[in-house]
Amino acid sequence: MNNNTTDNSTLQQIAHAAVEPLGFEVLEVQVQSQGGEKIVLVRVDRLDEQPVTMEDLTKASRAAEAEFDRLDPVAGEYRLEFESPGSKRPLTRARHFERMLGLKARVRGEGHAFTAPIKAVSGDQVTFDVSGQDVTVSASAVQANLAEFPDRHR
Template identity: 55%
Template sequence: MNNLEDIAGPILSGLGYDLLELQVQNSQGRAVIVFRIERLDEQPITVEDLERASSILSLEMDRLDPIRGEYRLEVESPGPKRPLKNARHFERMLGLKAKVRSLSQNFTAPIEKIEGELVTFNLEGELVTLKIGDFQANLAEFPPTYR
């Protein structure tokens, strides 16, 4: 999958997008490659953005042919359960609930604060601080306005 990220990341960045998540799924014996993207300028992603990214990624994937056999390429917005992977993602969603998974614990709690690579969550009054990269998180509630 790193090869796909290495291919897609620079292409998307050059178009003004950030690759948030890449998933390779299997649907009826055929690979489905799902790219979840957002705009680098942090504006809401549009259908036109998704079409543009899909078109360019399709051309490059056809040219480089990194996947054996048939596959379907999908480009999506992050949606309400967007992945939170870096400090900026957490800063933008400060105060909202995140679903957190680590080797030692799983919980859903509001994002309390961000200091460098440390994210603090308010777990029912108990502050839990984790280092980015040591856990996975997704937004657990949709913000009332775009962030």
């Protein structure tokens, strides 16, 4: 299949197909260059919302590696890396915001750019407390990351 595709949505679909049956959700795929080396970074979370372990990352990586090798979606040499969401967890779905209620998120899109606590979630709508004012955005229309690390696993 190697048609020099490095489109993130294609890579995300390939990773998703490989790891979702194992109980993982692909949160984000990035293609990075580090010292001239191409890296495909995949951030995953467990569908059961338990903490991601090293064993989980190994299992997900092996499954995705086989699929990436079979489909060969990236031109040239690259390294496939898997990470847990970490402190800058991408928030891409309403349920991600709901899980992090009360914590600060960094939000960009729909004419907004702010960092504020997540106040409420209703359907796809997420409300933030921005300097005492409610600002509501569509979860699917913005880019957001967790801006503070929770004191316990959520």
